[in-house]
Amino acid sequence: MPLNSILGERWKVKRILGFVLGNALPLLLTLYGLKCILALQGHLTEPNSKAMLHTFYLAPVKGVASVMAGLGYISLALFGYFSCGRPPDEDRAWFLRVMRAIVRWGSLGATFVLWHHAHKLRLEMS
Secondary structure, three states, rough: OOHHHHHHHHHHHHHHHHHHEEEEEEEHHOOOHHHHHHOOEEEEEOOOOOOOOOOOOEEEEOOOOHHHHHHHHHHHHHHHHHHOOOOOOOOOHHHHHHHHHHHHHHHHHHHHHHHHHHHHHHHHHH
């Protein structure tokens, strides 16, 4: 086997491994969101009490509420993916930079909207 082929394979493995490890949290959030959607059950972060807003617990959700929660986890993963790493180069087209910013911040807003909707659906079902 030629040396160039071996070095090329190692470079591909390093790039794939670096991508997976560098984006582990968004990848796990996406997989959990897909699990919530496909299994129609999962958990949603809920505030623990009105007095202490910085604590939360994981409330079980089922049905449509789990779909909303799963979509919220996927949109949070999208925000995390676009927030990590290098920002886009300055010589990129301004349209692409603006679209990236809209998707990044829009996905964070969508996370909270979807989770709020899942919270309302969870309260209606219980």
